[in-house]
Amino acid sequence: MTKSDSHQTKNPPRDRSVASLEALPSDFVESLSGRVASLQPALLAWYAQQGRDLPWRRTRDPYAIWISEIMLQQTQVKTVLPYYDRWLRQFPTVTALAQADQQRVLKAWEGLGYYARARNLHRAAQAIMADHAGEFPSTFDAAIALPGIGRTTAGGILSAAFNQPVAILDGNVKRVLARLIALRTPPSKALDQLWLLSERLLPTDHPRDFNQALMDLGATLCTRHRPACLLCPWQSACAAYNQNVQLEIPMTEARAPLPHKQIGVGVVWNEQGQILIDRRLQEGLLGGLWEFPGGKIEPGETVEDCIRRELQEELAIEVEVGDRLMTINHTYTHFKVTLNVFHCRHTAGEPQPIECDEVRWVEVSELEEFPFPKANSQIIDAIKAL
Ligand code: SF4
Incomplete structure (x- = not known):
């Protein structure tokens, strides 16, 4: 697995943060600079040893990476693996996807759920053909304008495909960052702060590996019910671990029973x-x-x-x-x-x-x-x- 890359962005994304550092816990802010300097290399070194070998990490094709990012929304890696392989055999390029009949696209997605994702992939492929000459766009603003691509998906694609320093904040990353700072509110009430933290932590020289490492940390060690803190590269800096409140964080909102x-x-x-x-x-x-x-x-x-x-x-x-x-x-x-x-x-x-x-x-x-x-x-x- 290739984990390093010197391909840097030609168009660094603008700063999209709207929160201020005051919104983060004050003791964390005081030591943010020092923490970042140690957190980045610790996570990257762990990833070099323990990162998962996944098929979409063996390619730099933005199309294939985009497909993986959409399939992985709300869906586990082991479920996605066979779908990803089949999909790329059936629709190997943006052109093939754009030209396919929608029923074939939905049939290929059958069983993955959240079918709006498949409909949006199809529409977005047609938009890429019409507006971007069949090439997945390499700027944040153009990527996020496509159907089905939100801020974290755009960050996942642009960092993985083009090594651009664009932050991510999916469910796993929210959990890791909430624990890192022992966030005492549900992540949904602190999204601006968590985005800010994800951006501040992201190193400009290894954004691809860092984002992938952050996802792996959440998926393999910092799991919801059994965080393996003793193996974690961020253990010494983690506020939740130091306060022994890992299982209480992230805090959840009371939910009404499902209709x-x-x-x-x-x-x-x-x-x-x-x-x-x-x-x-x-x-x-x-x-x-x-x-x-x-x-x-x-x-x-x-x-x-x-x-x-x-x-x-x-x-x-x-x-x-x-x-x-x-x-x-x-x-x-x-x-x-x-x-x-x-x-x-x-x-x-x-x-x-x-x-x-x-x-x-x-x-x-x-x-x-x-x-x-x-x-x-x-x-x-x-x-x-x-
Ligand atoms: S020390 Fe534990 S709770 Fe903190 S980030 Fe690592 S695995 Fe998660």
């Missing part, structure tokens, strides 16, 4: 033994994916009534609701759903895409060709087993 939605879902059969599926509108968590039609059960409504009503409102068809096929519970980040799945027989009406983008009758054997949300794959398995 729970009851959904009625119809597996609608026609006389030819085909099944009706529809493609969701582009917006939202699962936009652009295919699904079995249905919707939310209203208060006082039976599942059967809900399915009849939803299919009439959304597809203009009449169905006879039959037996329950299965019940599926699934938890998303912000809500839980229970899918009450019933067999239905189509009795009248040509299906219309009233509240979806497209509707199709398909054979059971064709179902796997379409990108579906994860919860729906259990329905497909159940149908195939009939």
